[in-house]
Amino acid sequence: MSDLERILKEVDELRKSKNYVKAIDLLENAYKEEKSSNQLHTSLVELLFEFGNQQNDELVANYNDAVLIFKRITEVEPKNYRAHYNLGIAFQNLNQLDKALEAFQTAIDLKPDYYFCYYNIGLVLEDKNDLGNAIEYYEKALKIEPNFRYAKQAISELRELIGRHSKFENFDQLKSLMLMSNKVRIDLIQEILKITKSELIALLTKWGEKFNFNLDGDYLIINKETLNDLFNELENESF
Numbered sequence: 008m009s010d011l012e013r014i015l016k017e018v019d020e021l022r023k024s025k026n027y028v029k030a031i032d033l034l035e036n037a038y039k040e041e042k043s044s045n046q047l048h049t050s051l052v053e054l055l056f057e058f059g060n061q062q063n064d065e066l067v068a069n070y071n072d073a074v075l076i077f078k079r080i081t082e083v084e085p086k087n088y089r090a091h092y093n094l095g096i097a098f099q100n101l102n103q104l105d106k107a108l109e110a111f112q113t114a115i116d117l118k119p120d121y122y123f124c125y126y127n128i129g130l131v132l133e134d135k136n137d138l139g140n141a142i143e144y145y146e147k148a149l150k151i152e153p154n155f156r157y158a159k160q161a162i163s164e165l166r167e168l169i170g171r172h173s174k175f176e177n178f179d180q181l182k183s184l185m186l187m188s189n190k191v192r193i194d195l196i197q198e199i200l201k202i203t204k205s206e207l208i209a210l211l212t213k214w215g216e217k218f219n220f221n222l223d224g225d226y227l228i229i230n231k232e233t234l235n236d237l238f239n240e241l242e243n244e245s246f
Contacts (some may be wrong), residue, residue, distance in 0.1 A: 008172040011037070015050060026057040048083070055080050056089070063097050073097035088117035092124050104131050122151040126158050138165055178241050185234060 014037050026122035034051045041047060059076035062069040074097045080090035095110030108131055114124045125148040132141035142165050148158040180199050184191050197207045211227060214220045217240075218233040 011041075011044065011046065015046070018050065018054070022054065022057075027054065028062070030054060031058065052083060052087070055083075056093075059093060059097075062098065063093065065100075067120050068100070070097050070100040074101070085188075086117055088114045088121060088124075089149060091117065092121065092127075095124070098244055099127065099131055101136075104135055107131050120151050122148040122155055122158075125151070126155070126161070129158070129161060131163070133161075138168070139164060181241070182238060185237075188229070189231070190223065190228050193222070193225055193227055196227060 014033060018030045018033055021027075021033070023151050027036075031051070031054055032055060034047065037049050038044070038047045055076050057175045059080070061067055062076060063073040068184075074094065077090050077094035077097060080087055081094065081116070084090060091110050091114040095107045095114065098104075098107035098110055108128060110132070111124050111128050114121055118124075129141040129144035129148070132138075132144060142162055145158040145162045145165075148155050149162075152158075181191075181196065184195070184199075193207065193211070196211075197204065200207075200210075202210070210238065214227075214237065215222070218237050219230045220237075221228040221230075
């Protein structure tokens, strides 16, 4: 048995017993002595990936170790897009969002059709509260893989969230105006709620019948006695 075969056999036994640190040390020392060996190179990268993915798992959560492991793979194989991607995951788990974005971008530069990477960039942008760009990256993932259900779900949830925020902002503006004055311009109500003219007419008709609001030319006359009832209804209104 050659020295290389003996080393690889020992590494395999250590791997089976989950003694990754010792197995990696053994391979690293051998690799330093014989970097031209494709077998040593391949075995080292495979073992680092296996150990790195284990450390990156949320049940283990040794994310700092995962960073070091995947950085090592990028040193051995600078163009290994999977290593850069997993490095990004480790940074993401550590909430080091800018570093995560940098690693993901490197992975995409190496493999532009890596749709998982676009999806994870979207997740990071969500964490940075950059919701519009997050949707853009989810859509990029879907262009590559139209059946990618995680991206579809993320887009749906984000659009719903953005819609709710917009609704609350609109409601707060309208509420402030109605509390400040006894009358509000009709066209201003339409602009705030971002609704069509027909929707506005239907809304004003309902308010008139239900809350005793009146029209006076271009103005809606506010009934202060029923205003709180209107506010309660607006909280559940779909604009």
